[in-house]
Amino acid sequence: MEHQAEPKWNLQHLYRGVDDPQLEKDLNQAQKCATAFRTRFHGNIAGETEAQELGAALSAYEAIHQQALKPMLYAQLLFSCDSRVAESAALLAQVREMGSRIEQETLFFDLELQKIPEEILATLLQSKVVKCYGHYLRQIRMQIPYACSEEVEQTLSRKNLSGRDGFVQLFDELTSSLSFSFTMPEESEERLCSGEELLSLLYHPEATLRERAFATFLEGHADLAIPLTACFNNLLLDHGQEAELRGYPELMTPTLIENETESAMVTQMMAVTEQNRPLAQRYFRLKKELLGLKSMKNSDLYAPLGSEGPRYPFTAALEKVREAFAVFSPSFVAMVDDLVTSGRVDVPARPGKSPGAYCMGMWPGEAPYVLLNHTGTLRDLSTLAHELGHAIHYQLAEGQQLLHYHPTLPLAETASVFGEMLLTRHMLDHEPKQELRIGLLCSKIEEIIATTFRQDMLTRFELAIHTRRGDGLLSPEAICDLWWEENAQLFGEAVSMIPAYRWGWAYISHFIHARFYCYSYVFGELLVLALFQRYREEGEAFIPLYEGLLKGGGGASPQTLLEPLGVNLSDPDFWQKGYDCLATLIDELEGLLVEKDH
Numbered sequence: 001m002e003h004q005a006e007p008k009w010n011l012q013h014l015y016r017g018v019d020d021p022q023l024e025k026d027l028n029q030a031q032k033c034a035t036a037f038r039t040r041f042h043g044n045i046a047g048e049t050e051a052q053e054l055g056a057a058l059s060a061y062e063a064i065h066q067q068a069l070k071p072m073l074y075a076q077l078l079f080s081c082d083s084r085v086a087e088s089a090a091l092l093a094q095v096r097e098m099g100s101r102i103e104q105e106t107l108f109f110d111l112e113l114q115k116i117p118e119e120i121l122a123t124l125l126q127s128k129v130v131k132c133y134g135h136y137l138r139q140i141r142m143q144i145p146y147a148c149s150e151e152v153e154q155t156l157s158r159k160n161l162s163g164r165d166g167f168v169q170l171f172d173e174l175t176s177s178l179s180f181s182f183t184m185p186e187e188s189e190e191r192l193c194s195g196e197e198l199l200s201l202l203y204h205p206e207a208t209l210r211e212r213a214f215a216t217f218l219e220g221h222a223d224l225a226i227p228l229t230a231c232f233n234n235l236l237l238d239h240g241q242e243a244e245l246r247g248y249p250e251l252m253t254p255t256l257i258e259n260e261t262e263s264a265m266v267t268q269m270m271a272v273t274e275q276n277r278p279l280a281q282r283y284f285r286l287k288k289e290l291l292g293l294k295s296m297k298n299s300d301l302y303a304p305l306g307s308e309g310p311r312y313p314f315t316a317a318l319e320k321v322r323e324a325f326a327v328f329s330p331s332f333v334a335m336v337d338d339l340v341t342s343g344r345v346d347v348p349a350r351p352g353k354s355p356g357a358y359c360m361g362m363w364p365g366e367a368p369y370v371l372l373n374h375t376g377t378l379r380d381l382s383t384l385a386h387e388l389g390h391a392i393h394y395q396l397a398e399g400q401q402l403l404h405y406h407p408t409l410p411l412a413e414t415a416s417v418f419g420e421m422l423l424t425r426h427m428l429d430h431e432p433k434q435e436l437r438i439g440l441l442c443s444k445i446e447e448i449i450a451t452t453f454r455q456d457m458l459t460r461f462e463l464a465i466h467t468r469r470g471d472g473l474l475s476p477e478a479i480c481d482l483w484w485e486e487n488a489q490l491f492g493e494a495v496s497m498i499p500a501y502r503w504g505w506a507y508i509s510h511f512i513h514a515r516f517y518c519y520s521y522v523f524g525e526l527l528v529l530a531l532f533q534r535y536r537e538e539g540e541a542f543i544p545l546y547e548g549l550l551k552g553g554g555g556a557s558p559q560t561l562l563e564p565l566g567v568n569l570s571d572p573d574f575w576q577k578g579y580d581c582l583a584t585l586i587d588e589l590e591g592l593l594v595e596k597d598h
């Protein structure tokens with residue numbers, strides 16, 4: 001009965017179906033508008049533009065995006081519902097082609113925006129019709145100091161195909177081709193297993209099995225030491241050369257620009273993280289005690305703590321999240337209820353449906369869609385709070401225009417992680433069973449450590465290999481040594497690393513796919529913890545400030561949006577607040593363990 005009642009999406013808000021004539025009409029219209037846009041504005045933006053003209057161009061550009069988004073997002077949502085339906089796959093391919101054609105037609109626009117002389121832009125920005133796009137314009141123009149001539153840019157992007165992109169591709173092919181001989185638990189014979197299967201055993205109750213699985217996984221990567229090291233060496237060199245060519249003051253500059261963060265903020269955040277490492281080590285020692293281990297290895301970090309908790313069928317899970325959000329703001333509950341009753345939440349797992357969970361922000365005025373694969377675990381319950389947090393962020397940001405609607409990366413996980421914190425706090429305050437409270441605290445603390453201390457360690461390692469590559473080719477052993485040193489700093493005396501962990505760097509695809517991405521995890525997580533700590537200290541007074549932050553969407557840089565909250569991202573005290581929040585959770589856990597012993 002319960003299962004049948006689980007809500008699904010109603011995509012009728014968008015189109016009646018794949019053959020809705022409006023869908024075809026919208027697709028054609030978007031392309032026509034893009035062509036007309038090019039005819040009217042190409043070559044007219046960079047020179048002596050009038051404010052009215054630039055304002056008209058910006059709003060036309062936005063309108064094209066708005067027009068194209070509806071069919072594109074509809075196609076993606078439809079495909080997520082069931083990827084086996086041929087018509088859905090065909091529609092998705094069709095809208096992707098359309099998207100790429102529109103992109104080609106309108107590519108000139110950003111380039112011309114970059115060419116407007118600074119003095120002229122300053123004057124243009126005084127006009128209302130341009131000013132409202134101010135943040136978008138500033139963002140586009142951040143790249144100007146590091147741009148090469150058009151010819152060089154074109155040559156670079158052509159040569160990247162066989163250079164940089166080639167090594168990324170090789171890394172993907174190598175790592176995805178790996179399989180491992182292993183006897184899985186409850187199977188009698190060795191067989192070829194995937195990396196995913198082995199890594200899932202880090203959550204197995206048996207310590208020797210966890211270690212064996214992890215070591216097998218790492219040794220498989222060690223066997224590929226030569227080609228994997230070549231991928232790393234070439235990509236590190238490639239970035240070093242690009243930094244030189246473009247004149248980046250720091251290796252992280254392009255990432256900092258993209259994330260609208262400043263070097264000083266990241267430096268402070270990492271310094272504060274370093275100072276707080278004893279906090280992580282304190283937790284590792286508590287976990288060792290909880291597991292009753294003589295020595296704690298890094299293959300034990302995610303070991304389960306005995307019994308599995310209760311199950312949360314969707315109705316019960318939703319009720320828990322509603323209760324947790326209600327403590328904070330009744331308007332959050334109203335938004336959640338609207339989403340569920342209007343068919344914006346798709347709950348049950350089923351064949352053909354996209355795996356995992358996501359929240360799809362649509363456009364201002366159109367509520368977001370949330371996809372789940374809810375099976376009733378505690379993890380699913382947190383995911384529900386996470387995705388509904390994202391949805392609330394989009395709902396609150398609906399006053400923004402489309403080009404300022406999506407939050408920038410460092411703020412993208414604010415509402416989702418805050419939502420999870422509200423849920424954890426609510427459950428801790430209301431869970432009568434001590435054992436379950438201990439389990440809740442451990443899983444939250446482990447998640448925080450993985451998103452802060454570990455990601456910080458990855459960033460330090462990445463900086464170290466980039467810097468060392470400047471002095472010449474790195475041997476596999478040299479990379480292993482740097483990796484070992486950075487990890488040893490984090491684990492201290494509290495955790496010993498298994499020997500094969502020397503190769504732990506070799507499978508982290510972020511180093512290959514999204515250079516220096518890892519710091520933004522630390523940034524986002526600590527930011528939320530610091531804000532949550534403020535909420536705990538300030539109570540109700542904090543709520544309108546937080547809502548104001550979410551309403552800002554992507555309309556300004558993180559620092560500007562956080563100004564009304566009195567936050568200074570270059571101030572170490574702000575980042576420390578995040579770790580203070582973690583410390584209160586560890587204190588709480590320690591208190592429970594003392595109680596348990598008496």
Ligand SMILES: [Zn+2]
Binds near residue numbers: 386413416
């Ligand atoms: Zn998220």
